[in-house]
Amino acid sequence: MIAVTGAGGFIGSTLAHRLSAAGQELLLVDRSLNAGKAANLAGLPRFQYIGHDDFLDELALGRLKPEAVFHLGACSRTTETNWGFLKSNNIQYSQKLWTWCAAAGVPFIYASSAATYGDGSRGFDDRTLPGDLHPLNLYGRSKNDFDAWVLSEVAGGRHTPPRWAGLKFFNVYGPRETHKGRMASVVWQTFCQIRQTGGMRLFASTDPRIPDGGQQRDFVHVEDCIDHMLWLWKNSPGGIFNSGTGQARSFFDLASAVFAAMCRKPRIEFIPTPADIAGQYQNFTQADLSKLRATGFPGKATPLEDGIDRTVAAYELRAAA
Numbered sequence: 001m002i003a004v005t006g007a008g009g010f011i012g013s014t015l016a017h018r019l020s021a022a023g024q025e026l027l028l029v030d031r032s033l034n035a036g037k038a039a040n041l042a043g044l045p046r047f048q049y050i051g052h053d054d055f056l057d058e059l060a061l062g063r064l065k066p067e068a069v070f071h072l073g074a075c076s077r078t079t080e081t082n083w084g085f086l087k088s089n090n091i092q093y094s095q096k097l098w099t100w101c102a103a104a105g106v107p108f109i110y111a112s113s114a115a116t117y118g119d120g121s122r123g124f125d126d127r128t129l130p131g132d133l134h135p136l137n138l139y140g141r142s143k144n145d146f147d148a149w150v151l152s153e154v155a156g157g158r159h160t161p162p163r164w165a166g167l168k169f170f171n172v173y174g175p176r177e178t179h180k181g182r183m184a185s186v187v188w189q190t191f192c193q194i195r196q197t198g199g200m201r202l203f204a205s206t207d208p209r210i211p212d213g214g215q216q217r218d219f220v221h222v223e224d225c226i227d228h229m230l231w232l233w234k235n236s237p238g239g240i241f242n243s244g245t246g247q248a249r250s251f252f253d254l255a256s257a258v259f260a261a262m263c264r265k266p267r268i269e270f271i272p273t274p275a276d277i278a279g280q281y282q283n284f285t286q287a288d289l290s291k292l293r294a295t296g297f298p299g300k301a302t303p304l305e306d307g308i309d310r311t312v313a314a315y316e317l318r319a320a321a
Helices: 010-021 035-040 052-060 083-104 138-155 178-183 186-197 222-235 251-261 290-294 304-320
Strands: 002-005 026-030 048-051 068-071 108-111 164-169 171-173 200-203 219-221 239-243 268-271
Touching (some): 002 010, 010 222, 048 052, 052 083, 068 083, 068 222, 083 138, 138 239, 186 251, 186 304, 219 304, 251 268, 251 304
Parallel strands (some): 068 108, 171 219, 200 268
16 A cells, blocks of 8 residues: 555646556545545546545554555645744654654655755756755745755664655646636636736846746656656655756746747736745756666756647636536
8 A cells, every 4th residue: 555645736636637547546535625636536446545644643653554655745826925834744744754654664655845955046956965956935944944854863863764765846837726816827817818918928027137937947847757756666766856957947938938838929028027926036947867768767848848738738628527
């Protein structure tokens, strides 16, 4: 049995479908299952479900022993300001799962984030130590703090899970993210705006050196992230790895690809960046994948246009249901 936390979420539910298709028995963990999250799990033939806190209790009592834990449950709101909640949910809960997996001899794969890299001034190399990074928001800080704790456990010679990996997800897009609202990818935001208004509004550049729409991110299809996780589950030497494509593309490219996938003529305008995110906005991200490649990972990244074609087709199918 494989345990997946955050199982009703975007990446968690996509992983659950892949594992189920491979014949794995699933124990799905989440804080709650609203209508959007429940819809993400539709079509799974069978699984067990347990609440977020009950999962830790059952592990501690010895009533559960999954053969691997994929820990994707977290507060992922980049605008979250309650540090106490982030510390409890994103750090302390993760520490308890790590500690249990280490004691039980169970592989542990967890979600970090490219938000740990902050403004990118130190680059996007997953060999950079957490202490040298300066995230721009509290969410990124919570992920960076857990990474730092994990590496301190390893450096201190304490027990670790037999195989473990943290994945710094870059800008992930794909089906099953429609419940995320404002935190959903720009692919979903563009799709919705085009359907509603016929056009797309992108944030204007806050950097005079970058043209409007010229901000670049490493946009990675969710299935590529699943490929990375499944590979590291079986092959990780232990470490923190980037999960992206290795190729930055502009927001203008992304929006244009969504228009093309919807068979619409591009109509893009630019608006000011909201004040609550202007100071923490990343104008450029690009994953260095050399560490992942060094493990022997053989997969190729999904090209942006191909991934958007597949994603828009899935959005349209779901909207028609």
